[in-house]
Amino acid sequence: KVYISNLFKYSRCELDPKLLDAYVEGLTHTLDWMKSLEDNSDLMVKQYAAFPFVEGAESMIYGGFHGASTGGPRLMQAYRNAVEKKRNIEVWLNSPAKRLLMTPENGVIGAEIEKDGKKLNVKAKRGVIITTGGYEYDDETKTNFNLGSPMYALGCPGNTGDGLRMVSEAGAGLWHMSGLSCPLGIKIPGHTACQAFRPRNQIGYILVDQLGRRFADEKRIEHHIGILSVNHYEGYSLNYPRIPCYAIFDQTGKERGSFAPSYGSGWLRHREKWNWSRSNDPEIQAGIVKTAPSIEELAKLINVPAENLSATVKKWNDDLSSPDGIDKEFGRIGAGEKPNAAPLQKGPFYALTIYPTLLNTQGGPRHNEKAQVLNSFKEPIKHLYVAGELGSFWGFIYQGCGNNAESLIFGHIAGENAAKETPWS
Known part of the structure; x- marks a missing residue:
């Protein structure tokens, strides 16, 4: 109580x-x-x-x-x-x-x-x-x-x-x-329900808005209220600059496993019979995951300013390679026994388009x-x-x-x- x-x-x-x-x-x-x-x-x-x-x-x-x-x-x-x-x-x-x-x-x-x-x-x-x-x-x-x-x-x-x-x-x-239970998720072409974005075993990724800027500690977005991290409305430009937003991974992240592992339950999995692969290759081939050999080229694919995304990734990598290994923007930790962050250095690079996706x-x-x-x-x-x-x-x-x-x-x-x-x- x-x-x-x-x-x-x-x-x-x-x-x-x-x-x-x-x-x-x-x-x-x-x-x-x-x-x-x-x-x-x-x-x-x-x-x-x-x-x-x-x-x-x-x-x-x-x-x-x-x-x-x-x-x-x-x-x-x-x-x-x-x-x-x-x-x-x-x-x-x-x-x-x-x-x-x-x-x-x-x-x-x-x-x-x-x-x-x-x-x-x-x-x-x-x-x-x-x-x-x-x-x-x-x-x-x-x-x-x-x-x-x-x-x-x-x-x-x-x-x-x-x-x-x-x-x-x-x-x-x-x-x-x-009141909403609204995780972040990914639209799957040809399917009604979306795929939840819940990369529990991934540490080498960041979320960026439409200007290529980070906006949250990605590992502290509670799953069921994910919408509260993205429903910010910009009063000057009159838009939601984080809807959609983008999850950025590198090749090391791809080798770690699924970018968006499927729920044990859910309409997409049990009724539409669709599961996210461990390799991420089918999702890349289907265009659900965008990929490019460099951060600059990836930025063009997702239509965010290349100079901004490059600067964001550089700061991320520089922070994690500093003596304390701490992300200076939101405090994610790249060192120690339980790191929750890893650099984005090894190409090719990958991007997922992320939306608020209602659970109930x-x-x-x-x-x-x-x-x-x-x-x-x-x-x-x-x-x-x-x-x-x-x-x-x-x-x-x-x-x-x-x-x-x-x-x-x-x-x-x-x-x-x-x-x-x-x-x-």
């Missing part, structure tokens, strides 16, 4: 203390509940805090299923087992909800859906629970609520903001619209600790509930995996409270 409260304090985002209590209480039961989804399930548990320097970080843990398949697909396997096998609940696929059905007397009474090309009005017996995810693939909503352009996505292309539109029509109050959005309908959707005056909208990243508990400083836990906790709460509602005729 201390750790999560501090994330809200540092980000100046609105925190609902009752939601925090419900979330923390739910965390104490989540691992046991996950185990109940399958017989003989095996969980891995480890300590994990995205911001280890924040007070209370030592209390945070990560839990997930062991198995040949990991991440999202493995979690979905457990959900499907619980729904379809253990309980024999019918699931309608390819049946998107379009609008909520409401009456002045009963509030939300059902939903209009589209199934097999036909519109159907589906009556709810006790309540409607919205679990549609966010708006990562809805450009209009992103443009209106978030800074940074262009902004692509890593996650499910089904997250197109439908739930946000439905609850808005029902009169929901909105919150946390600036947090904004949407405000809700209470019972998972009831609230209107703009913080009053419950009758028979309407929400769970997951739509109207998330989290603000824009996001603890990795926090939305998965949130979906479990508030999905459970929403189901229990909706089931207590009195059916209407």
Whole structure:
């Protein structure tokens, strides 16, 4: 509780203390509940805090299923087992909800859906629970609520903001619209989802803006809030000079392995069947990675001033070759037992074009600790509930995996409270 409260304090985002209590209480039961989804399930548990320097970080843990398949697909396997096998609940696929059905007397009474090309009005017996995810693939909503352009996505292309539109029509109050889990990533031609840029084992690279200048300690950009390092808007030139930005490597970096190793999970890998190679050669051949024999020629390929990029790389190399081996701009260390920096000296040289790429959005309908959707005056909208990243508990400083836990906790709460509602005729 201390750790999560501090994330809200540092980000100046609105925190609902009752939601925090419900979330923390739910965390104490989540691992046991996950185990109940399958017989003989095996969980891995480890300590994990995205911001280890924040007070209370030592209390945070990560839990997930062991198995040949990991991440999202493995979690979905457990959900499907619980729904379809253990309980024999019918699931309608390819049946998107379009609008909520409401009456002045009963509030939300059902939903209009589209199934097999036909519109159907589906009556709810006790309540409607919205679990549609966010708006990562809805450009209009992103443009209106978030800074940074262009902004692509890593996650499910089904997250197109439908739930946000439905609850808005029902009169929901909105919150946390600036909240994003948005790593940096790479657009892959011919594919819908992007590739995350998370070169954990690489130390010989820098990020530069469109003028060829570094702008951050590249190794201290927390993965889930990568967008905060690039959504700076230049008021004089009227542009985002870091969108896109460029990751610069040399041949030594290429020999170390993948410039952008693939997630263990994600839409690009598991649905579009695309993985970044260890050699980087297919990505070079496809033009995803630009290469040139010199820094000056590489600068021309990515359209940044050659003299600036050359000066940036020279300063980087000079700093790392100095007696202390420290990068004078942002403090990366090129010497000692655990260096996190290495010179860019051995040609050819390589560049990746980097964008903000949404993993999930947090904004949407405000809700209470019972998972009831609230209107703009913080009053419950009758028979309407929400769970997951739509109207998330989290603000824009996001603890990795926090939305998965949130979906479990508030999905459970929403189901229990909706089931207590009195059916209407």
